[in-house]
Each structure stands twice: as structure tokens, then as C-alpha cells.
Amino acid sequence: MTAIDQVGPGTALEAAEPGGELTDVAAARPLRKDVWRRFKRNRLAMVGLFLIVILVLTAVFASVIAPYTITQRFSGEFREGPSGNHWFGTDLIGRDVFSRVVYGARVSLKIGIAATAIALVIGLALGAVAGFFGGRLETLIMRLTDVFLAIPYIVLAVAIAALLGRSENTVIIVLGFTGWLGICRIVRSSFLSLKQLEYVEAATALGYSKWRIMFRHILPNALQPIIVYGTIAVGSVILSEAALSFLGVGPQDPTPAWGLMVSDGKSQLPVAPHLLFFPGMAIFSTVLAFVFVGDGLRDALDPKLK
Amino acid sequence: MPSYIFRRLLLIIPTVFLALSFLFFLFFALPGDPVNLIAGGADRTPNPIVLQQIEERYGFDDPLPVQFANYWQRTVTWDLGESYLNRQSVNDILGEKAVNSLRLAIWAIIIEVIVGIAVGLVSAIRRYSVADRMTTIVTAGASAVPVFVLGFILQYGFAVVPNLNDWPEWARLRTSRLGPDTWAFFFIPTGEQWRYLILPAITLASVSTALAARMTRGSMLEVLRADYMRTARAKGLKERQVVARHGLRNAMLPVITLIGIDFGTVIGAAVLTETVFSWPGLGSEIARSVVGRDLPVALGLTLAVVVAYSFINLLVDLSYAWFDPRIRLGGGEAS
Numbered sequence: 274m275t276a277i278d279q280v281g282p283g284t285a286l287e288a289a290e291p292g293g294e295l296t297d298v299a300a301a302r303p304l305r306k307d308v309w310r311r312f313k314r315n316r317l318a319m320v321g322l323f324l325i326v327i328l329v330l331t332a333v334f335a336s337v338i339a340p341y342t343i344t345q346r347f348s349g350e351f352r353e354g355p356s357g358n359h360w361f362g363t364d365l366i367g368r369d370v371f372s373r374v375v376y377g378a379r380v381s382l383k384i385g386i387a388a389t390a391i392a393l394v395i396g397l398a399l400g401a402v403a404g405f406f407g408g409r410l411e412t413l414i415m416r417l418t419d420v421f422l423a424i425p426y427i428v429l430a431v432a433i434a435a436l437l438g439r440s441e442n443t444v445i446i447v448l449g450f451t452g453w454l455g456i457c458r459i460v461r462s463s464f465l466s467l468k469q470l471e472y473v474e475a476a477t478a479l480g481y482s483k484w485r486i487m488f489r490h491i492l493p494n495a496l497q498p499i500i501v502y503g504t505i506a507v508g509s510v511i512l513s514e515a516a517l518s519f520l521g522v523g524p525q526d527p528t529p530a531w532g533l534m535v536s537d538g539k540s541q542l543p544v545a546p547h548l549l550f551f552p553g554m555a556i557f558s559t560v561l562a563f564v565f566v567g568d569g570l571r572d573a574l575d576p577k578l579k
Numbered sequence: 580m581p582s583y584i585f586r587r588l589l590l591i592i593p594t595v596f597l598a599l600s601f602l603f604f605l606f607f608a609l610p611g612d613p614v615n616l617i618a619g620g621a622d623r624t625p626n627p628i629v630l631q632q633i634e635e636r637y638g639f640d641d642p643l644p645v646q647f648a649n650y651w652q653r654t655v656t657w658d659l660g661e662s663y664l665n666r667q668s669v670n671d672i673l674g675e676k677a678v679n680s681l682r683l684a685i686w687a688i689i690i691e692v693i694v695g696i697a698v699g700l701v702s703a704i705r706r707y708s709v710a711d712r713m714t715t716i717v718t719a720g721a722s723a724v725p726v727f728v729l730g731f732i733l734q735y736g737f738a739v740v741p742n743l744n745d746w747p748e749w750a751r752l753r754t755s756r757l758g759p760d761t762w763a764f765f766f767i768p769t770g771e772q773w774r775y776l777i778l779p780a781i782t783l784a785s786v787s788t789a790l791a792a793r794m795t796r797g798s799m800l801e802v803l804r805a806d807y808m809r810t811a812r813a814k815g816l817k818e819r820q821v822v823a824r825h826g827l828r829n830a831m832l833p834v835i836t837l838i839g840i841d842f843g844t845v846i847g848a849a850v851l852t853e854t855v856f857s858w859p860g861l862g863s864e865i866a867r868s869v870v871g872r873d874l875p876v877a878l879g880l881t882l883a884v885v886v887a888y889s890f891i892n893l894l895v896d897l898s899y900a901w902f903d904p905r906i907r908l909g910g911g912e913a914s
Contacts, residue, residue, distance in 0.1 A: 516725065
């Protein structure tokens with residue numbers, strides 16, 4: 274045991290020192306590349322990434338991909354099954370379901386990304402302050418999250434949505450302002466442990482301001498769980514958006530929100546299951562994609578976990 | 580330990596108070612005049628005398644702080660008011676709906692614990708096997724499918740299709756409402772009841788079962804590497820005992836935290852599941868009352884849920900000590 278210990282570092286040192294080659298190699302391969310290499314090996318994560326790329330392309334080029342507009346009606350073709358003309362069939366009032374699902378990618382992505390961004394900003398700010406400053410401020414913030422955690426999320430969301438009226442922006446606000454609890458706790462606990470490290474002490478000794486230490490020194494080191502959480506959160510936000518639409522407090526009818534389409538088709542389940550199937554599949558594959566990528570990122574960012 | 584429980588119980592009071600007060604003002608700001616609602620709907624123009632009577636009866640003419648004080652005065656004495664829509668006492672509604680929700684929840688928890696932990700355990704022991712890979716994909720899928728879409732898929736597959744194709748009677752499940760409401764020992768369905776129970780129970784359990792399985796797998800993998808596992812094997816215990824007593828018990832800790840924290844998700848899932856299956860429980864009633872601005876019902880039922888949530892969190896913390904004797908609650912280290 275001791276023999277190996279003595280030999281081990283010595284040989285490594287000898288190999289590394291003379292030419293300085295090892296250090297060069299390490300420097301030439303930055304963290305980002307390393308993460309990407311590990312991420313690529315994860316098949317599910319790559320499937321997820323592929324799905325997200327398709328989703329983004331669909332959202333960007335919706336007007337090119339969709340054969341019809343979201344409001345165009347075909348008289349006499351009500352809730353017809355999939356056919357050559359209408360790949361996903363038509364809905365209750367004769368609109369092309371495929372076109373609506375394609376445009377729905379825009380709605381979902383917009384809500385998913387915007388709401389997650391709001392939640393991240395709030396959660397990050399409160400969590401960082403709570404973890405870094407501690408004391409009364411921390412108690413206050415953590416009690417606040419406890420109170421909001423105690424309220425069933427869906428009751429809160431439905432109540433705020435009912436208050437603000439039904440629109441895409443309402444859903445973004447609702448999900449943004451109710452989604453910060455988890456991230457706040459994560460950021461707080463990271464800051465709690467990171468602020469005790471030597472480099473923070475060093476930065477304090479150099480006389481840097483607290484805000485600079487918080488956001489320039491500690492935050493970059495606390496980013497990994499935030500990135501993973503944020504990625505998965507986009508998926509859960511899309512899922513929540515669908516739930517709100519289903520309960521009748523999401524966007525209103527001409528908006529091609531997937532959850533709303535499922536909700537509108539629910540009474541037609543026995544005669545026209547396609548009305549639920551296609552938008553349902555769209556939600557499913559989108560959320561799944563973000564979960565896969567989030568999981569892949571976690572494994573890639575922290576190889577010790579595997 | 581008892582002082583710890585006492586402190587935690589005391590802490591529940593301000594949390595519940597603040598949460599409910601927040602909702603009170605939030606609901607109060609909701610558009611739509613409750614007076615009109617009570618008088619018979621928002622669209623009609625009722626007799627102004629009737630409106631005034633209602634205002635006086637429910638105290639809507641009082642200033643907001645007075646109403647707020649009155650609300651808490653009533654609530655503290657466990658008088659939750661009556662529904663704006665049909666004048667039914669909220670206490671009665673709560674009692675009636677909570678029972679239905681509880682039965683559904685019991686079955687969902689049974690499914691979650693048995694299926695979730697078993698699948699996670701097998702997945703961890705046979706790591707990288709076909710079963711493990713399947714588990715990874717299926718659990719990810721189950722957490723990504725919207726609860727209501729899953730509900731509709733199950734309805735279609737097990738109730739609509741059998742009915743359309745004239746399957747034998749025993750193979751058909753029911754999709755809507757409570758059913759005959761016949762139970763033995765409070766929660767065991769008798770007679771035809773199981774046909775109504777099984778689909779909503781599976782739907783409600785789906786998300787948390789997937790989470791429990793993933794969590795058990797991850798946690799078990801960690802525990803399997805621990806030194807005490809090697810020690811247990813070395814002292815000649817059977818593999819079964821090693822896994823069950825030394826492994827699983829230690830691996831349960833994060834799983835229990837998750838099940839506790841996840842209660843909010845379960846409530847959300849219950850709202851959706853009960854709405855899809857027209858199951859007359861707390862979830863569907865909360866959704867109905869919040870959307871329909873039926874303030875006393877919404878607040879009363881939410882109160883029950885918030886209190887239940889706080890107690891579950893406390894139980895989760897207490898169960899730590901039971902699962903892991905190293906943890907001494909309220910002791911020397913920060914709790």
C-alpha cells in the first residue's frame with residue numbers, strides 16, 4: 274500500500290514535468306469539450322437533443338412546415354381521422370390538426386423558456402442572498418418558500434391564472450412566479466457550502482464587494498445543478514402549461530396550445546381519439562426530450578455520479 | 580425528540596396562516612362579483628334588493644380587513660362557511676370529498692410503494708440489464724406524459740375499446756364517476772367498485788411511481804457500494820438479507836424525502852386525475868371551485884390540503900430517525 278503510494282505520484286510527476294506535455298494536454302481540452310464528449314456517449318441524451326432541435330426548427334419554420342393556418346376551417350370535414358390531406362386529421366370545427374400541432378411548438382417553447390427564465394432569476398437571486406448572507410434574511414426567505422411550498426402549486430397557479438385572465442403571457446407569469454421554489458433551495462445550499470471555501474476568503478481579503486464575490490466568484494461554481502435543473506424545468510413548465518390549459522385557465526381557443534387541444538378533444542374520445550393522441554404525443558415527446566437532456570447533462574457535468 | 584416535534588408543530592401554525600391569508604387576498608382580488616354569483620350567475624341582472632340582502636348576509640359590505648378577521652374567526656372554530664353556489668356547508672363538502680380522495684390516494688400509494696420500490700430495486704441489482712434499461716426509459720416516459728393524457732389513454736384502451744368491440748363483460752373497466760360506492764374496511768372495493776377504482780388509481784400513481792423507482796435505483800446503487808454491505812456479506816448473511824436489511828433500509832431515506840416533497844405534485848396529479856375520471860374527490864372539487872370562484876369552498880378545501888401537507892412533511896422528517904438511527908432530531912447538530 275505505502276509502496277504504491279510512494280511510487281504513484283512520483284512517476285506521474287516525472288512523466289508530466291520534463292516536457293510539460295501533460296499539462297498542455299489538460300489545458301487544450303477545456304471543461305466544455307469534456308462535458309460534450311461525455312454527453313455524446315449517452316444515447317438517450319442525444320435522442321433528447323435531437324428531439325429538441327427538431328422542436329426548435331418546427332417552431333421557427335412553423336409557417337413553412339404547416340400546410341394550413343391555425344384558424345382555416347374545412348367545411349364538411351369535422352373531426353375526420355388522419356388522411357393524405359390532413360395528416361393528423363381535422364378537429365371539431367374542421368381545422369387541420371397537423372398545422373395546429375406544428376404552430377403549437379411555438380406556444381410551448383415560448384412559455385417553457387420564458388417561464389423557466391423568470392423562475393431561475395427569482396430563485397437564483399433569493400437563493401443566493403439567503404445562502405450568502407444568512408441570518409434573518411435567510412430565515413425570512415426560507416420561511417417564504419415554506420409558505421409557498423405549503424400551498425398546492427396547482428391551486429396557486431389556477432387562482433393567479435383566473436385572476437389575470439386567460440392568455441399565453443398569463444401562463445408565463447403564473448409558472449414563472451410559482452416555479453422558483455426548487456431552484457431557490459438548490460442555490461441556497463450551494464452558496465452555503467461554497468462560501469466557506471478558501472477562494473471566497475481570498476476574494477474577501479482582496480476587498481472585493483459582496484455582490485462581486487456572490488456573482489463573479491461563487492455563482493460560476495454553483496452553476497452545474499442550476500443548468501441541469503433549468504433544463505428539466507423547461508419540460509415541467511410545458512407539462513404544467515398543458516395542465517393549466519386542460520383545467521380551462523390556460524391560453525384561449527384560437528391559440529394552438531397542445532393542452533388546450535387535448536382538452537377540447539376530450540369529449541370526442543370514443544369517436545375521434547386522434548384529437549387527443551397527436552397533441553398529447555407532442556407534449557410527451559417534448560417533455561421527454563428535456564428530461565433526457567437534463568439527465569444527460571447531469572451525468573456529463575459530474576462524472577463522479579456514474 | 581418530543582420537544583423537536585412540538586417545535587415543528589408550532590411552526591406549522593404560521594405557515595398555514597400565511598399561506599391561507601395569501602390565498603384569501605388572492606381570491607379576493609379575483610374578478611367576478613361573488614354577490615352576483617350567489618344571486619344566480621354572473622350574466623343575469625338580479626333584483627338589487629336581493630343583492631343587498633346577500634351583501635349583508637355574507638358581510639360583503641364590510642371593509643376587507645373586517646372580512647379577513649371574520650374569516651379567520653370562523654375558520655379557527657372550524658366553521659368553513661358555505662358554498663356560494665349551492666349553500667352547502669363546506670365542512671360537509673370537505674368530509675364527503677376527502678373520504679373519496681383518501682381511498683383513491685391509499686391505492687395510489689400502495690401502487691407507488693410496491694411497484695416503484697420493487698422496480699427500482701431490481702433495476703439497481705441488475706444494473707445495465709435489459710430490465711434496467713427498460714426501466715430507465717419507461718420511468719422517464721411516465722414522468723413526461725401529462726397526467727390527463729395518460730388518463731385518457733387508459734380510458735380509451737380499457738373502457739372505450741372493449742365497449743366498442745363487445746369484449747366480454749369482465750374485461751371492461753369503467754371510466755367515470757365513483758361507481759356503486761361499496762367498500763369494505765374503508766378502502767377495499769367490493770362488488771363492481773373495483774372497475775371504477777382501478778384506472779384512476781393507476782393514473783394518480785403513475786408520476787410518483789416513476790419517481791420512486793428512479794430514486795430507489797439511484798439511492799440503492801450508492802448504498803450497494805458502501806462498506807457495510809461488504810461487511811454484511813463477509814459475515815455470511817444471505818444476499819437476500821444483505822439487500823433487504825442493510826441495503827434497502829438505508830436506501831429508503833432519499834426515497835422518503837422525495838415522496839414527502841413530492842406531495843405537491845401528487846395534489847396536482849389528483850386534481851387532474853379526478854377531473855379526467857369525474858372522481859368526486861377534493862382535487863376535482865378544488866379545481867371546480869377555484870375556476871368557478873366559489874371562494875369558501877376553494878379556501879376551505881385548500882386549508883385541509885395545506886394542513887395535511889405540513890403534517891406529512893413533519894412525518895417525513897420523523898421517519899428519518901426511524902430509518903437512520905444515526906440521525907438524532909433536535910439534538911446537537913443543526914436541525
